[in-house]
Amino acid sequence: MLARPALPSFDYVRANNPDEVVRLLQEHGAAAKLLMGGTDLFVRMRDGVIRPQIVVDVKHLPGMRAIEYDEGAGLTVGAAVTMNQLARHPQVQTHYPLLAEAANSVASYQVRNRATLGGNLCNASPAADTAPAVLVLEGRLVLHNPQGEREVAARDFFTGPGQTAMRENEFLKAVRLPPPPEGSAGKYLKLGRNKVGDLSIVGVAVFAFPDGTKPSGYVFRIGLASVAPVPLRAWEAEEVLATHSPGEETFALAAEKAMEAATPIDDVRASAAYRKVMVRALTRRGLERVWEALE
Numbered sequence: 001m002l003a004r005p006a007l008p009s010f011d012y013v014r015a016n017n018p019d020e021v022v023r024l025l026q027e028h029g030a031a032a033k034l035l036m037g038g039t040d041l042f043v044r045m046r047d048g049v050i051r052p053q054i055v056v057d058v059k060h061l062p063g064m065r066a067i068e069y070d071e072g073a074g075l076t077v078g079a080a081v082t083m084n085q086l087a088r089h090p091q092v093q094t095h096y097p098l099l100a101e102a103a104n105s106v107a108s109y110q111v112r113n114r115a116t117l118g119g120n121l122c123n124a125s126p127a128a129d130t131a132p133a134v135l136v137l138e139g140r141l142v143l144h145n146p147q148g149e150r151e152v153a154a155r156d157f158f159t160g161p162g163q164t165a166m167r168e169n170e171f172l173k174a175v176r177l178p179p180p181p182e183g184s185a186g187k188y189l190k191l192g193r194n195k196v197g198d199l200s201i202v203g204v205a206v207f208a209f210p211d212g213t214k215p216s217g218y219v220f221r222i223g224l225a226s227v228a229p230v231p232l233r234a235w236e237a238e239e240v241l242a243t244h245s246p247g248e249e250t251f252a253l254a255a256e257k258a259m260e261a262a263t264p265i266d267d268v269r270a271s272a273a274y275r276k277v278m279v280r281a282l283t284r285r286g287l288e289r290v291w292e293a294l295e
């Protein structure tokens with residue numbers, strides 16, 4: 001037993017190219033862990049939850065810290081882009097304000113200087129603050145593997161607490177978001193025990209835009225964090241919003257459906273019962289705010 005928390009010893013490798021990462025993952029299997037900001041990895045190592053023999057630093061690989069925007073292709077965010085970089089990037093602020101808002105809600109300024117978008121998603125905590133935004137913006141995760149690259153939709157990426165669709169010999173290179181639909185608006189509402197610096201008790205992202213093909217004239221998307229084993233979309237609530245005229249009654253019904261989609265647990269941050277009613281409250285508030293912005 002250590003007198004004070006400390007990291008166990010490990011070998012550190014700074015990877016220079018993607019194939020080297022794949023080779024190291026193949027060679028070392030579960031004994032290797034990938035490192036970006038380390039704000040999740042090192043905490044788990046310090047607490048003795050995991051004890052990798054080798055830590056492979058992937059944040060210096062080409063493109064991992066780049067943000068590229070193209071009107072036709074949308075946004076590509078390198079996996080190792082930090083939360084502060086993301087929140088302050090002019091084109092992210094202009095075209096994807098919801099993502100900037102979610103990134104800016106993570107932890108504290110100091111942690112956001114290290115914490116990366118990719119690390120937040122790969123850690124796959126149900127409480128990951130950027131996950132609801134990436135879900136409702138219909139992001140795709142670009143994975144590098146021995147065959148080259150493949151993309152996985154964010155909605156298929158999270159498979160359980162700390163579990164993802166990534167295979168053992170794959171790593172995340174980037175996150176791609178399609179161009180924002182014309183006239184869209186979004187909002188991320190986070191409830192924590194403190195105003196800043198804490199994991200969420202409930203996180204709700206709402207994103208909407210006009211769409212003449214829907215009976216309501218709009219598409220609304222809702223992403224939830226901290227209220228189920230994985231971050232998730234509230235599909236039934238979205239269906240209500242596609243088929244009923246936007247307004248107080250519809251928002252109340254959709255918020256009820258979002259609450260039904262939540263299957264939270266009791267933990268140190270809140271009870272399951274409290275989380276459920278907060279999903280309803282925050283969803284309703286998010287819908288009202290987004291509706292105001294759309295109008």
Ligand SMILES: Cc1cc2nc3c(=O)[nH]c(=O)nc-3n(C[C@H](O)[C@H](O)[C@H](O)COP(=O)(O)OP(=O)(O)OC[C@H]3O[C@@H](n4cnc5c(N)ncnc54)[C@H](O)[C@@H]3O)c2cc1C
Nearest residue numbers: 034036037038039040041107115116119120122128129172
């Ligand atoms: C004090 C504190 C407060 C926090 N508050 C919040 C909060 O409010 N909201 C929130 O969402 N999170 C919070 N976190 C968690 C953490 O900061 C975020 O999840 C962060 O975004 C993780 O990014 P990272 O770059 O530090 O990841 P790392 O710790 O480097 O990696 C995270 C996981 O992903 C794996 N990994 C790393 N890179 C890759 C890759 N390229 N491909 C595949 N797997 C990879 C690692 O092996 C590890 O399992 C907090 C953490 C701390 C310490």
